[in-house]
Amino acid sequence: MIKKLSVAVLVVAMSLNIQAQTRNKTLYVIADGIPADVLERLDLPNIKRIAKEGSYSRMHVGGDKGTYNQTPTISAVGYNSLLTGTWVNKHNVPDNDIKEPNYNYPTIFKLLKDQYPQKKTAIFSSWTDNRTKLLGYDLPATGNFKVNKYFDGYELDTARYKHDRVKNYMHLIDEQVISDAVVTLKTDAPDLSWVYLEYTDDMGHMYGDSPQMEVAVKMLDEQIGKLYAAVELRKKQHKENWLFIITTDHGRDEKTGKGHGGQSTRQRTTWVVSNQKLANKYATYYQPAIVDIMPTIARFMNITLPLKVAQEIDGIPMIGAVSITNANVNYIQGNIDVSWTALENTGSVKVWLTTTNNFKASSKDDYKLVAEVPLADGHALIGVKHSQSSFYKIVLEAPNNMLNRWLETPK
Incomplete structure (x- = not known):
């Protein structure tokens, strides 16, 4: 009788756990071009309330400075690093033209749909290219991937949003995007949603570090408050578990605040706010990067990364x-x-270890296990005299995560 009861309890517990997992939902926001120091010094009640409930951390973009994965601190480049969990040497979006994205590095949206076809996705965006180019909406190269709901294209509607010199139209577009997102969240909340807002970056480019930029960030805070109220309503009425993340794609130059794209400290320094405590040992003791958001969402959403993808993240x-x-x-x-x-x-x-980089062309890399050492050792020396190559990819597989590095040998 005791054994039967234990089995029954186990089955119920497993069922509840599965149900809980199905209620996990994620909404992330990219608020364009806000340096960490600006966010930290302004009075932003909504963002700071979310951070107090969950967490706030400085973050970085730009890859590893001076290395093979150094990445321009430019908008679309940062978005794609978030989407794919990779730097520019892999996702191949070096600028805002987005000419040849490498869709072999899948976005978090595609990974979710591949594992959970029934789950719903959405994008609410002030820039249509986010959906059509970065997500690769309905393109053969992405397997004709589609989001279930999208609200964008407003910047192309010059009748409704007349393009004025001071770019007030972009603020109006951001407001419409927020309205679309709030209505959708309240009525039919998708499992994974992306909200993109542009106006803060426009004010940065036009006025740099200025009262205009500060006003734009404060208006953003009001928009975040509306989004978070919708998330809280979902949590209360539908017993859903939400990961709400707000971040930015790059900082701004130190001298004026108008420019970005380089590798100065301020241009590389960004931030992340979440209602969840993003505070494991890694996030607590090391400055996270924009590429960390993708595997964080994957873990929260119980997405199992295919081995070949995990080796590249x-x-x-x-x-x-x-x-x-x-x-x-x-x-x-x-x-x-x-x-x-x-x-x-x-x-x-x-x-x-492998000497190939076939993954970028949708082929398989032939990895060889060359060592297994105690994790606490912190190092290994791998002899490659009998497998000389000008290029190596190294993957470190530990119990709870993987790391990868590329290496070109001296000529």
Whole structure:
């Protein structure tokens, strides 16, 4: 009788857990071009309330400065780093023209739909290219991926939104995007939604660090308040579990605040606000990056990343257990010196090696297991004298996450 009761309790617990997982929903907002120092010094009651309930952290964009994955601090580049969890050397969006995105690096939207076809997605955007180019809406290269709901294209409607010199029309478009999102969230909340707002970046480009920029950020805070009220209503009325993330795509230059695109500290320094505590060991002790948002959403939404995708992700989840960070590789006289920072004391790290980069062309890389060492060791020395190559990809597989690095050998 006791055994039967235990089994019944287990079945009920598993059922409740599955039900809870199906109620996990995510809404993330990209508020364009707001440096961390601006966000931190202004009185923004809605954003600061969300941060108090959950978390706030400085973040960075731009890849690893001076390395193969250094990434321009430009808008669409940052969006795609968030969407794919990779830097520009992989997703291939170096500017706002978005000419040849590499769709072999899937977005978080496509990964969700591939695993959960029944789940709903939406985008609310002040820039149509986010859907048509970055998400690759209905393109053969993305398998004709589609979002279930989209609200965009307003910037193309010059009759309704007359393009004025001071760009007030962009604020009106942002307001419409927020209205669309609030109505949709309240009535038929998708499982994964992206809200993109442009006006703050326009004010930055026109006026730099200025009263106009500050006013734009304060108006953004009011818009965030409307979105979060809709999320709170969903949580109360439908018992849903929400991940609400707000971030930006780049900072601004130190001298005037008008420009961005370079690698100065302020241009690279961004931020992330969430209603959830993004505060595992990695996020607490290291400055996270925009590429970390994608695997964080994946973990929250119970998305299992295919192995070939997990091997390419540059980001680290900011929730849940994480084993390693800070991977480095260096070629020394026929050896590859591999190191990492251990965030746990037990377990091992498997070191995988390949001399190909076929993934970018939708083919398979032939990884070889070249070492397995205790995680706490923090390093491994891999002999490659008998497999000389000008290029290597190294993947470190730990119990709770993977890291990857590229290496070109000296000529």
